[in-house]
Amino acid sequence: MILASGFFEDLFRGILQGTPPGAVYALIALGFVLTYKTSGVFNLAFGAQAYISAAMYFKVHSVWGWPKWAALLVSVFVLAPLVGLVLERAIFRHLRTASAVSKLVVTIGLSVALPEIFNWAARFSAVAGRQITGIVPDGAGVYYDPFGVYRFNRDELAMMAVALAGTLLLAALFRFTMMGLSMRAVVESPRMTELSGINANRVSAFAWALSSTFAGMAGVLIAPRFNSLSSGDYFTLVIIAVAAAATGLLVSLPRALLGGLGLGWFIAVFNTFLPGLADDHTWLRPFQENLTPSLPFVVLFAILVLWRAVGRQREASDPLAGVDPPPPALAALERHPRLTLFTRLFGVFFVTVVGLVVWFRADVLWMSLVTKAVIIALIYLSVTVITGMGGQISLCQGTFAAIGGFTVFQMADRFNMSVLAAALIGAALAAAVGALLSLPVLRLGGVWLAIATLAFAFFFDAVMVKFSWVGGGSTALLTGTQVPRPLIGPIDFASDRAFLVLAVVALVVVSVVVIQLREGTIGRTLAALRGSEVAAASIGISAARARIVAFAVSAAIAGLGGALLAMHQQNVNYALNFAPIVALFWLVVVVALGSRTVEGAIQAGAAFALFEPLILQGELLGWIVRGEERLPEFFPLSGNWRLILFGLMAMQFARHPEGLVEHGKRRSATRINGWLEAREARA
Amino acid sequence: MSASILELRDVEAGYGPFRALFGVSLAVGAGEAVALVGANGAGKTTLARVASGLLAPSAGSVHIDGSEADQGSLPAWRFVRAGVMHAPEGRSVFATLSVEDNLALSFQRAFGRSGLADGLDRAYELFPRLGERRGQVAGTLSGGEQRMLSLARVLVESPRLLIADELSLGLAPMVVDQVFETLSQIRATGTALLIVEQQVGHALELCDRAAVLEHGLISWQGPTNEAGAALESRLFESRAPH
Ligand SMILES: Nc1ncnc2c1ncn2[C@@H]1O[C@H](COP(=O)(O)OP(=O)(O)OP(=O)(O)O)[C@@H](O)[C@H]1O
Ligand SMILES: [Mg+2]
Numbered sequence: 001m002i003l004a005s006g007f008f009e010d011l012f013r014g015i016l017q018g019t020p021p022g023a024v025y026a027l028i029a030l031g032f033v034l035t036y037k038t039s040g041v042f043n044l045a046f047g048a049q050a051y052i053s054a055a056m057y058f059k060v061h062s063v064w065g066w067p068k069w070a071a072l073l074v075s076v077f078v079l080a081p082l083v084g085l086v087l088e089r090a091i092f093r094h095l096r097t098a099s100a101v102s103k104l105v106v107t108i109g110l111s112v113a114l115p116e117i118f119n120w121a122a123r124f125s126a127v128a129g130r131q132i133t134g135i136v137p138d139g140a141g142v143y144y145d146p147f148g149v150y151r152f153n154r155d156e157l158a159m160m161a162v163a164l165a166g167t168l169l170l171a172a173l174f175r176f177t178m179m180g181l182s183m184r185a186v187v188e189s190p191r192m193t194e195l196s197g198i199n200a201n202r203v204s205a206f207a208w209a210l211s212s213t214f215a216g217m218a219g220v221l222i223a224p225r226f227n228s229l230s231s232g233d234y235f236t237l238v239i240i241a242v243a244a245a246a247t248g249l250l251v252s253l254p255r256a257l258l259g260g261l262g263l264g265w266f267i268a269v270f271n272t273f274l275p276g277l278a279d280d281h282t283w284l285r286p287f288q289e290n291l292t293p294s295l296p297f298v299v300l301f302a303i304l305v306l307w308r309a310v311g312r313q314r315e316a317s318d319p320l321a322g323v324d325p326p327p328p329a330l331a332a333l334e335r336h337p338r339l340t341l342f343t344r345l346f347g348v349f350f351v352t353v354v355g356l357v358v359w360f361r362a363d364v365l366w367m368s369l370v371t372k373a374v375i376i377a378l379i380y381l382s383v384t385v386i387t388g389m390g391g392q393i394s395l396c397q398g399t400f401a402a403i404g405g406f407t408v409f410q411m412a413d414r415f416n417m418s419v420l421a422a423a424l425i426g427a428a429l430a431a432a433v434g435a436l437l438s439l440p441v442l443r444l445g446g447v448w449l450a451i452a453t454l455a456f457a458f459f460f461d462a463v464m465v466k467f468s469w470v471g472g473g474s475t476a477l478l479t480g481t482q483v484p485r486p487l488i489g490p491i492d493f494a495s496d497r498a499f500l501v502l503a504v505v506a507l508v509v510v511s512v513v514v515i516q517l518r519e520g521t522i523g524r525t526l527a528a529l530r531g532s533e534v535a536a537a538s539i540g541i542s543a544a545r546a547r548i549v550a551f552a553v554s555a556a557i558a559g560l561g562g563a564l565l566a567m568h569q570q571n572v573n574y575a576l577n578f579a580p581i582v583a584l585f586w587l588v589v590v591v592a593l594g595s596r597t598v599e600g601a602i603q604a605g606a607a608f609a610l611f612e613p614l615i616l617q618g619e620l621l622g623w624i625v626r627g628e629e630r631l632p633e634f635f636p637l638s639g640n641w642r643l644i645l646f647g648l649m650a651m652q653f654a655r656h657p658e659g660l661v662e663h664g665k666r667r668s669a670t671r672i673n674g675w676l677e678a679r680e681a682r683a
Numbered sequence: 684m685s686a687s688i689l690e691l692r693d694v695e696a697g698y699g700p701f702r703a704l705f706g707v708s709l710a711v712g713a714g715e716a717v718a719l720v721g722a723n724g725a726g727k728t729t730l731a732r733v734a735s736g737l738l739a740p741s742a743g744s745v746h747i748d749g750s751e752a753d754q755g756s757l758p759a760w761r762f763v764r765a766g767v768m769h770a771p772e773g774r775s776v777f778a779t780l781s782v783e784d785n786l787a788l789s790f791q792r793a794f795g796r797s798g799l800a801d802g803l804d805r806a807y808e809l810f811p812r813l814g815e816r817r818g819q820v821a822g823t824l825s826g827g828e829q830r831m832l833s834l835a836r837v838l839v840e841s842p843r844l845l846i847a848d849e850l851s852l853g854l855a856p857m858v859v860d861q862v863f864e865t866l867s868q869i870r871a872t873g874t875a876l877l878i879v880e881q882q883v884g885h886a887l888e889l890c891d892r893a894a895v896l897e898h899g900l901i902s903w904q905g906p907t908n909e910a911g912a913a914l915e916s917r918l919f920e921s922r923a924p925h
Binding site: 178181182184185188189191192193194195196197198199200201319320322323324325326 | 698699700701732737738758759760763764768771773774775776777779780787789792793836
């Protein structure tokens with residue numbers, strides 16, 4: 001053969017080897033683009049939808065023993081569209097005219113909750129080491145070798161065939177059918193579409209069913225490549241799909257196809273050549289180990305940052321947006337003055353009572369939980385700065401917090417430095433990273449900024465943490481990333497009580513900083529930008545400086561919080577506290593509950609840290625009925641419930657994008673205002 | 684019920700906590716043409732939105748051919764299927780679709796696949812500018828061209844009732860004349876009209892009845908030939924508050 005010469009043969013083999021996974025990436029990217037094009041939702045829950053079908057396929061085929069075609073039918077062509085329909089009906093229909101950021105937050109919530117809900121409802125649990133078999137008979141056993149360099153198995157051929165068929169189907173749908181045209185119209189303006197006599201609800205229901213089917217198909221096809229089913233792997237898969245879809249600016253189907261294939265080829269070729277190179281050049285070795293799993297994130301980040309067209313794309317606005325009422329003002333601004341006074345007094349009273357009870361009565365566990373709540377609230381304030389004030393969303397706040405935590409660990413471990421000083425250095429370092437990161441991503445709006453920061457979070461997770469000068473390397477493996485408590489002169493914060501005081505002081509200081517920032521020039525600039533960037537620019541307000549400052553301050557707050565959390569737990573606990581998916585989880589809690597105000601952040605922090613012991617473990621009920629032994633039998637509730645409730649919270653948030661706490665406040669304020677005014681009128 | 688195509692009874696409507704209409708009753712019979720006039724912010728657009736199902740009234744009811752439209756969530760597409768079409772105010776086009784796709788979206792439903800080409804031809808005949816730019820993405824059309832596009836959609840179809848909000852805004856005087864010409868043509872074929880128009884002269888000429896909206900209430904309605912004096916004084920009053 002002509003291809004006998006080594007380099008080209010390797011290259012060709014790499015490309016062939018990368019084609020089947022590339023085809024699946026393409027399939028996911030297509031489904032992803034389909035959802036985005038037809039509903040305007042940047043659906044990070046796509047992987048969760050894929051997971052559900054894959055798990056169902058496994059259950060039906062391997063557990064119940066049904067034939068493959070029946071399993072495929074049930075999981076991909078019945079369950080998947082059904083999931084899409086339910087999601088559309090229960091959630092996304094209400095979000096049609098919501099901001100891109102609130103839609104994104106809802107999908108993040110779903111990506112965590114959906115797999116849990118499925119596992120619980122179907123009593124499914126992944127069996128380690130038991131792989132899913134492909135959809136064709138004897139898929140992994142029969143090989144074809146058309147070119148004499150790489151042997152495709154049947155599963156791989158099926159992947160390629162399905163991806164091709166899917167592309168053709170979608171292309172035909174958009175080019176030739178009324179449904180395709182209607183789907184594009186609905187994203188832009190559901191109301192205008194209705195004025196053309198088309199039932200917008202039906203169109204978007206169809207779009208969701210179809211894209212969910214794509215998700216299910218891709219999920220089942222890719223499953224044999226994983227060792228066992230885990231929803232985490234599927235989440236990562238979505239990031240890959242986003243990278244592929246981004247090459248087509250999220251709207252071009254052919255480019256999404258090529259992007260998926262290209263990514264498959266790139267990864268395979270990279271893996272073909274890097275080991276050889278690393279043998280010759282030893283300095284490449286750490287990269288070889290660390291970079292391979294993070295390639296998709298690096299590619300995604302590079303696309304977002306380097307490709308100018310991405311930032312310039314603006315979402316088309318609904319010409320009939322004028323039908324919607326304006327967003328309501330913060331409840332606190334409309335409150336009756338007497339109610340405000342009452343709320344303040346009550347707040348002070350409540351905090352004092354809780355403080356006293358904790359101080360005098362709490363046991364070690366509760367003291368520690370309250371401390372955690374305080375620190376989480378502090379970290380949440382970093383979200384208040386970016387999301388609450390700036391209206392943008394950053395998905396790498398966990399990474400900033402981790403930078404703070406790791407700095408304290410490294411400084412204490414290597415230089416025996418005082419941890420408080422190290423915490424400040426950590427905050428400064430996080431601020432520097434935040435400012436640096438903000439430079440290239442500044443021009444990206446809404447969803448793109450979120451994705452760039454998510455790519456960064458995954459990159460940090462996959463590459464940086466592995467370096468011993470960050471994550472501790474072998475030290476961390478042997479003894480854990482240990483962090484001592486601070487010591488100032490005679491005060492030893494090893495005492496939990498003293499440390500709680502320290503955390504509260506930090507929280508108060510940061511709250512004051514955040515409020516000052518909001519009232520100052522930066523806050524006003526951000527508020528103006530939040531309204532309309534174009535209008536703000538036309539009266540001479542520049543986005544750049546305010547955004548960089550906001551990013552840096554937010555990162556510093558998160559870094560400080562991360563450092564405090566590490567001290568509190570006397571360990572960085574990266575995987576438990578700051579890993580990307582965990583961080584997304586806590587981010588959703590604060591955005592859903594209320595990221596616009598300082599109280600919102602504090603309440604969310606309390607909810608996040610205390611919900612589980614207080615409600616799920618039944619401590620509160622136990623206290624009410626006096627005695628744990630009298631608790632009903634179903635306590636403590638299983639951890640799954642936490643995730644399911646979390647999903648429900650995301651759904652509620654879909655209806656009240658200003659935040660649930662804010663919504664509750666407004667409702668009660670309206671009621672009490674009415675009552676107070678009626679009384680005044682009578683008097 | 685009588686031959687009213689559309690009837691609003693004691694309709695109240697608004698946006699969030701804000702009220703824009705306070706108990707408006709208005710009926711448009713088959714083949715009738717009604718001009719809705721009033722100062723800026725009087726609630727004309729709001730009334731048009733309620734009348735086409737875009738905005739649900741907070742009180743009162745909307746009736747099509749005598750039967751009450753579904754309360755709460757009024758799906759606008761049902762109004763269209765019943766023959767009530769609305770050309771909203773402003774640049775109401777799908778900015779990311781081409782001119783042809785914008786039109787096809789309506790025409791294919793109205794005329795079917797076979798009548799599509801014919802409908803497009805008629806639209807391009809009415810506004811030759813659109814024919815020249817049929818492949819262009821609608822968001823990049825000039826303001827006047829976008830107006831033409833959203834008008835072409837409703838004028839070609841000759842629905843049973845056409846609700847037109849600020850038809851002529853942003854169009855060159857010659858095109859305005861042509862639009863009103865077309866309106867009187869489709870009127871002759873039996874289409875009823877509910878027209879919101881700042882160019883009161885044009886509107887009154889075309890319509891046989893007028894309703895004056897003031898601060899969310901209909902303060903006067905009657906035949907256009909009687910409208911004259913009363914209308915003038917009212918409009919000037921609310922325009923120049925001295
Ligand atoms: N989306 C909205 N949210 C809040 N208030 C609105 C909204 N749309 C309109 N309004 C208010 O409702 C009132 C009536 O508005 P409408 O658009 O119906 O007036 P109009 O008679 O059409 O005025 P114009 O002649 O200027 O078009 C106005 O006071 C306006 O400010
Ligand atoms: Mg108006």
